[in-house]
Amino acid sequence: MLMFSLENVDPLLDALYILSRCAENTIIQCSPSMVSIIVLHHELDLNVSFQMMPQFFSHFASNKTHSSKTLIQPLYNTLKRMKESQITSFSFFLLPPLDHLVLKFYSPRNESPLIRKFGKVNAAKENLRNIDFETFVSIDSLQFRRIIKKCRDYFVSVTPRHSDVKFSNEVRDFIFPKEKDEKWVLIKLVWLADVMMLQGAGECIAEGKTEFLIPTYPFHVFNNIGFQSKRVWLFKSVDKLGTFIIAPVGLFAQFAIYYPVP
Known part of the structure; x- marks a missing residue:
């Protein structure tokens, strides 16, 4: 089981902007104790991550480890557009049977939610x-x-x-x-x-x-x-x-x- 939700998107949006200046790709790594967004700088041997505890989220439930890879700029652009449209509530969850990580946005006007799916990759090495x-x-x-x-x-x-x-x-x-x-x-x-x-x-x-x-x-x-x-x-x-x-x-x-x- 993996599912977490966030009401205030601003800290995450700020973090994604900073990480997007380092690399094109990011790995979203989830565990029962932390969610990490990880990038490796495209020129330097520099590992940069934004790490969030369960208390960072409005709802958090995880009993497994999972990693998904995506382009960071489209992810940032999606979150930014959603905020500009006053859609700031969203959740991540795993979509069976392939365990793809899915980002789901909820509209305050009760419209159909917007869904974005990420590919699955091997777990990234965590140096913490x-x-x-x-x-x-x-x-x-x-x-x-x-x-x-x-x-x-x-x-x-x-x-x-x-x-x-x-x-x-x-x-x-x-x-x-x-x-x-x-x-x-x-x-x-x-x-x-x-x-x-x-x-x-x-x-x-x-x-x-x-x-x-x-x-x-x-x-x-x-x-x-x-x-x-x-x-x-x-x-x-x-x-x-x-x-x-x-x-x-x-x-x-x-x-x-x-x-x-x-």
Whole structure:
């Protein structure tokens, strides 16, 4: 069984617009605990996804894992046209016997619903559980956008120190003091993992060495994500081979970006 509905389309529409700037195709991946819209950037080895908890939806029921592939721009255009026509209520469900994912729009004028069907593909690899939650940096999204703008098209090294964190590249340095409430904010992100050790969560970054390398390209993607979230979080992968950039959107959704170390 898989079925979920959404009344407010705006957060999803904003996310689809951002993801459409990365790639032509997207994978819609559903599980009992999350719905993810995933794209792989057409030039960079950059995995970008918008992940939604069950509480994000007005109705959610799922007891299986499913993946469907579609062109993202037509999906965005469809949702946008429906909103402009004041049709903002819709649902996803599986159509037996082939388990195609179906998008169904409901008109407030009791007209026949509009239905869009997606093809089925093999499950996409999900990197979320490979996050090392013991190594992280958190930054205000306004400052994050400032770094993205000033260091446009460059890589940025992130170095935690005793009382501050340095973001730097060949041209510029940005120094930000550490915030005392990082541990409390991290607890709000507990849903990111099935099991998460919170003890000492705000004190476990090794100081004085570069812990992260983050891209600032594509600029429009990172800049727009910064507008959708109040804070941006940087995590290392468990194998230390990549960086996760997490940008929560409200309490029940987030952008998750994975970039492997070049």
